[in-house]
Amino acid sequence: MGELKEATAGKPHYVGHRERLRQKFRESGPDALHDYELLELILFRAIPRRDTKPLAKDLLARFGSFAEVIAAPDHLLMEFPGVKQAVVTELKLIHAAAAKFAEDRVKDRPVLSSWNSVIDYCRTSMAFNDIEQFRILFLDKKNALITDEVQQTGTVDHTPVYTREVVKRALELSATAIIMVHNHPSGDPTPSRADIDMTQQVSDACERLSITLHDHIIVARNGHTSFKGLGLI
Numbered sequence: 001m002g003e004l005k006e007a008t009a010g011k012p013h014y015v016g017h018r019e020r021l022r023q024k025f026r027e028s029g030p031d032a033l034h035d036y037e038l039l040e041l042i043l044f045r046a047i048p049r050r051d052t053k054p055l056a057k058d059l060l061a062r063f064g065s066f067a068e069v070i071a072a073p074d075h076l077l078m079e080f081p082g083v084k085q086a087v088v089t090e091l092k093l094i095h096a097a098a099a100k101f102a103e104d105r106v107k108d109r110p111v112l113s114s115w116n117s118v119i120d121y122c123r124t125s126m127a128f129n130d131i132e133q134f135r136i137l138f139l140d141k142k143n144a145l146i147t148d149e150v151q152q153t154g155t156v157d158h159t160p161v162y163t164r165e166v167v168k169r170a171l172e173l174s175a176t177a178i179i180m181v182h183n184h185p186s187g188d189p190t191p192s193r194a195d196i197d198m199t200q201q202v203s204d205a206c207e208r209l210s211i212t213l214h215d216h217i218i219v220a221r222n223g224h225t226s227f228k229g230l231g232l233i
Contacts, residue, residue: 017051018044035066042094046086055082068221070095071128099124107145118179119217119224126183127219134161134182138175139214146173163201170211177212181219189218189225191232199227 021037030038036056043052058080059069069077070091077088102121106114118137126133133153138146149169152161161182170178180202182195191199199216206213216227227233 017053036060039066039069042090043087046084046090047082050082055080064221067098067124068128070098073130076130103148119219122181122217123219123224126181127224128221129183130185132183132185134180136166136169137179137181138170138173139177139179140174141176143177143214146175161198161202163198163205166202167205167209167211170206171209175211177214178206179214180216182216184218184220187221189220189223191216191218191225191227191230196227196232199232203233 018040021033021040024032024037025041033041036053039056039059040052043056047055059072059077060066062080063069063072063076072091074088074092077083077091078085099121102117102124105117106121126135131153133150135148135150137148140146151165151169166178166180180199184190195216195218199213202216203213213233214228215233218225218227
């Protein structure tokens with residue numbers, strides 16, 4: 001520690017703080033860090049000559065959690081003084097890496113036997129979006145993931161879903177089962193009447209073509225809802 005103090009003498013206070021935080025991460029791991037400290041480590045890369053602790057705390061105060069900060073829309077992030085495109089890029093890289101990690105845990109294995117990984121993937125991908133998005137996981141006869149596709153993107157509280165397009169795409173991919181997923185930007189994953197009606201229409205169409213609708217999952221900041229778990233499928 002004496003060498004560190006000597007190396008940082010006469011330099012801005014945040015220089016020593018940065019090295020101490022990196023050392024804490026190296027020696028104790030991420031679980032030893034507060035969310036704002038983990039966020040600081042990311043901000044270091046994009047803001048080399050500034051104390052980033054106040055910004056990290058401000059971002060967490062505004063968006064609520066580490067996950068919500070890295071998933072926040074670009075234009076909202078850039079409302080903060082000092083947040084330029086370099087900061088947004090660093091945050092989006094972390095978000096993309098988290099989504100890729102979650103996706104790889106779902107690929108090449110039976111989806112129904114790794115359900116928690118499916119939920120983690122869905123929440124990472126879209127739970128914190130500020131507009132509604134509807135996506136489908138297409139599965140083969142072994143319930144392994146063929147592909148995951150965004151079908152529609154809507155507004156803050158509505159996404160149009162066309163039953164014919166859902167079924168058509170499943171047939172094109174030779175999928176024998178699907179899982180539908182969409183998000184609620186409001187933060188409440190409770191299904192609406194429109195959600196329930198749409199799900200029933202898709203379920204009826206799939207049944208006629210021997211395609212199984214395993215579930216419809218709604219993800220949001222405050223959790224998730226499974227239509228199957230609610231007895232709606």
